[in-house]
Amino acid sequence: MDSFVYSVNATVPIFLVMILGGVIKKLNIIDDNFVNKANKYVFIVALPAMLFKDIAQSNVKKDFDISFVLFCMIVTTICFVAIWLLSELFMKDDTMKGSFIQGSFRSSAAILGLAFVQNMYSNTGMAPLMIVAAVPLYNIYSVIVLTFKAKKRNEDGSLIEVSNAENIKKACINIIKNPIIIAIFFGLWFSVLNIKFPVIIDKTITSVASTATPIALIVIGAGFEGRKAIKKIKPTIIGSVIKLILQAGIFLPIAIWMGFRNQELVSILIMLASPSTVSCYIMAKSMNNDEVLASSIIVLTTLFSSVTLTVWIFVLRMGGFI
Template sequence: MESFFYSVNATAPVFLVILLGYILRRIGILDEHFVSVCNRFNFKITLPVMLFVQMTETSLRDNFSGGFVLLCAVITVLSAVGIWIGARIFLKDRHMVGAFVQAGYRSSVAVLGMALVTNIYGSGAVVPMMMVGSVPLFNVFAVLILTLEGPTHEESSLKENLLKAGKDIVTNPILLAILLGMAASWFEIRFPLMLERGMGYVADMAMPQALVCIGASFQGTEALKKIKPTLAVTFIKLMVLPGVFLPICVALGLRGEYLAAVLVMQGSPTTSTGYVMAENMGGDGVLASSAVVSTTVLSAFSLTFWVFLSRSFGLI
């Protein structure tokens, strides 16, 4: 019961902010123009700054484990590629593929990861290593998939699409922020206090704005038309991926904080960053926002199940 209430307390505030955005749009305080501008602002400014700050605040040099980072990277690649192949086979609407795949493998590790692991162990030292192994690849695959499955894909040659994907990857502000933050953390670069506070203020805007925009852009009628892919990607995100990779990690000898970090990486809700990227790169924004809402609501139950199961076997 304690695990259940913790999961609810971790996910309910996120859902409430999304609900606030939905209500504000319905009563006319927010409009489509605001959502469009805010999404662009989040994509180019607030989310990159937030991720940069989060990476600089972790101590990669002190807590680095190359084997665990590599394992997280391999799991991320297998998840993204596996879901991508499945989506290409089973989704009839090609426009949905990019958003579906991204919603399936990409987790809210920055928001929920540290909180969950710290709540269980009193320390979240392994979470930054998990983020190093997964978050850059989250973004690389997101750019690659959204570019190759985007609306201009069939109008261009494979070479043109690959060149565009490469350009989008090296110029993606979120990915650049993560890499710069990792470098700053590794070399222990410190910034003047006024700059740190300024970046902190901008970073604090990222998640609330992204969540409000998800709610404001959520289209109930359109979302109902896409209820089947939404439920499918939610099941994959919250149940299939943890069900596949947690036993593998246990067989490899992972226990305690390391296993909990993998659980967060695979079983936490779809990140709102994915919705922002889908909206800004021509993906299916309705499916992306629906996946964020559904995985956020249902993760309170699924995470409780996985934590309870792992604790029952003495694994975490």
């Protein structure tokens, strides 16, 4: 019961803030210009600040476990490649593939992961290490697929054919310039070198970081187009099932067989089965992909994750693994 209450408390407020974003947009309190500017702010400033702070303040050097890190990296890579291959085989609309792939494999590891593990074990344990292992790959792989699947159009609206070589070059540039990847890189070095900020700087970074989640959620709600989302209900449902059930169903037994328990296993669960992260929408919108499908997957996975995560935790507890 405690796990269910916590899951509801962790996910329902997120969903309600999304609804608030839609309501205040309908009331003309905010407009499309605000949404576009807020997208850029979250992607370039707030999310990088949050990830930098979380990683820099953790003790990555002390908690480093090579088998755990490799497991997180390899599983993330397998999920990404498999979902991309399946989408190429079964999805007809090429313009939806980037958002579908990203929404299906990329978890809210940073936003929900630390809080979830800390709530269960009174400290973040292996969660920062999971973030270091998985989140950079989330962003690198997302940049790659969103670059290749971006809607490139002429002024008259016709699609532009872009060569693979040009796509690869652009993807590499986007990875190097990605603010989230840069923030994780510097956060990792600050953690390893145990660099501490003066109180003034620390409080400033904390204040900026604290704006990431609420503004991102309001922007998702404000940008959510219900009528268009209904037309894309099939890929939304399929992506949500992959995100909340299928990945964990395949890889959690492997993690248990490899001996991962308690905080390690909960961190892996968050990586595999937490809702799609709000930055899926931010990046899809910023990189000319299908932001409607991205927001639909985020909303649906957030809505149902309180149930699915509770079931996964119940199963793991019943098995004596956490």
